[in-house]
Amino acid sequence: MLRVTGIIIVTVLFMALAYYGFVEMFTEPVKEDSKIHAEVILAGEGYGYQIYHGERVLIKQEFIPAVHGTKPFTSPTDARRVAKLVMEKITKRVSPEITQSEIEALDVVILED
Numbered sequence: 001m002l003r004v005t006g007i008i009i010v011t012v013l014f015m016a017l018a019y020y021g022f023v024e025m026f027t028e029p030v031k032e033d034s035k036i037h038a039e040v041i042l043a044g045e046g047y048g049y050q051i052y053h054g055e056r057v058l059i060k061q062e063f064i065p066a067v068h069g070t071k072p073f074t075s076p077t078d079a080r081r082v083a084k085l086v087m088e089k090i091t092k093r094v095s096p097e098i099t100q101s102e103i104e105a106l107d108v109v110i111l112e113d
Contacts, residue, residue, distance in 0.1 A: 036090055038083035046072025049083035051090065059086065065098040067110055078108045 035054045040047055043062035051059040063070040065082070073079040082098060085106065089096045103110075 036087050038080065038087055040076045040079045040083070043072040046074055047076050047079040048072055049079045049086075051083060051086055051096075058090070059096065061086075064103065064108060064110060066100045066103050071110060074109045074111060078106070081106045082108065 048062035086096045
């Protein structure tokens with residue numbers, strides 16, 4: 001039984017390392033001087049943003065992330081603040097996911113239904 005557990009652990013570790021190597025091999029690193037930029041867009045009755053790498057759209061966000069429902073940003077300033085945080089995360093090569101606490105920290109206005 002102990003040997004089977006050891007084989008399973010080694011197999012899982014090998015697969016994780018193989019996946020990591022594959023991802024690193026086929027993803028282009030994002031450098032500080034790369035052409036990551038954001039654009040505020042109109043989205044319904046509010047605003048959203050798009051994040052670009054060069055001319056390629058990486059993220060199109062038409063509503064406030066981490067908020068229940070699909071509510072657009074109420075101002076271009078709010079959309080720009082969140083887009084800036086997303087760009088910082090991309091540059092640092094961490095998940096660009098935005099949390100509710102980050103939305104609150106950026107003082108993003110969220111209209112109630």
